[in-house]
Amino acid sequence: MSAAVDYLLHLADNALVLGQRNAEWCGHGPILEEDIALSNVSLDLIGQARLLYQLVATLKGGDCTEDKLAYFRDTHEFRNYTLLELPHHGPLSGYAQSSLEYGTTIVRNFLYSALMALLWEALEKSANADLAAIAAKSLKEVRYHLRHSRDWLVRLGDGTDESHARVQASLDHLFAYTQEFWAHSPAEAAAIAAGIGVDVTTLRADWDAIVDAALSEATLQRPAVSGYVTEGKQGIHSEHLGFLLAEMQSLARAHPNGVW
């Protein structure tokens, strides 16, 4: 059971954290259509997270609920990829501040959606029937997320000099974080051994094909990556997750058991 719980939390936290990040665009989108699109993508992601948390709560039993998992765990208990918790802009230093950068949002959604389109498809054959059912639903949704982010990647990359330079900088910043996709955590290894999880390294060639085709259409350069591999899925996060959780969890913690 523990292998399933840890693996499901990894999938759920990915969806919740990215859903929360994308929702930061609500009311701030560069154009109205994109404001609505990002909010809808967020709704899908948070919906997927809810289904997964509900399943975890059933497996854990006791007084565990989806809300406890989302609102009452702390940074080190979250199992999402570090990529998904980063703010919507590039690296800053000192007292520098930055506003939301749409290229960063698009690149991140593209890199993650390309992976999840493959992973959800593979998880339809999971030994856990409930996870397979969630995967079948999520797959239908992520295909639209992938199509949306890929279209914008091409539009920005193959757009003006300004949009090309900015989206290339976002890609250069974020691409190294995708290394975490391919390094199994102990929880993933256990879930693969139990037939619940999927060995993501078997999806890598397909992911490369999706990414390379899109980057080539977008006239963007695929960055070479090496070096430090982040370990968000093992609970070792960047400083950004704490701020995200503080905002997301504050209401539930200020009013525990509050209802509408």
Add this chain to the structure above:
Amino acid sequence: MSANVEAAWAALEELTDPEIPVISLRELGILRDVRSAADGLEVVITPTYSGCPAMGQIEDDVRATLERVGIAARVVTQLAPAWTTDWMTEAGKEKLRAYGIAPPHRTPPGSNVVRFISKPAKAETVPCPHCGSGHTVESSHFGSTACKALYKCLDCQEPFDYFKPY
């Protein structure tokens, strides 16, 4: 079919989608089954999009409707098989069109990821629900809700929603 099951189907037939009040839950394919269980009736519904905010409302509506006609029933949410727009009835699709929403095309068979994201040789035509013209373009992948895309008609110039295949 027991009398109760029949009465429940009849009562639930009036229930429409909270966002699209012209199409019934049965026509949308959300209401999957009404069956007798050991401890009373079971009404099976299936969620559309994972994050659809209407699902909670739908479950409440089902429960309230059955209570009103005095039928005791449990509402069971079932994820598999996953809801698809292919379950929408032809009559339901016609109601969508009359309401100004272009109904979904059938989902492409066995569409895998790589094929899905590459551009089809010939873009599929979504006829305008207002004037019937096939001369339309997509303005945004996401419309007023996650399940719809935003289109505009190049002939009558009206914007409209397209219920996306899911």
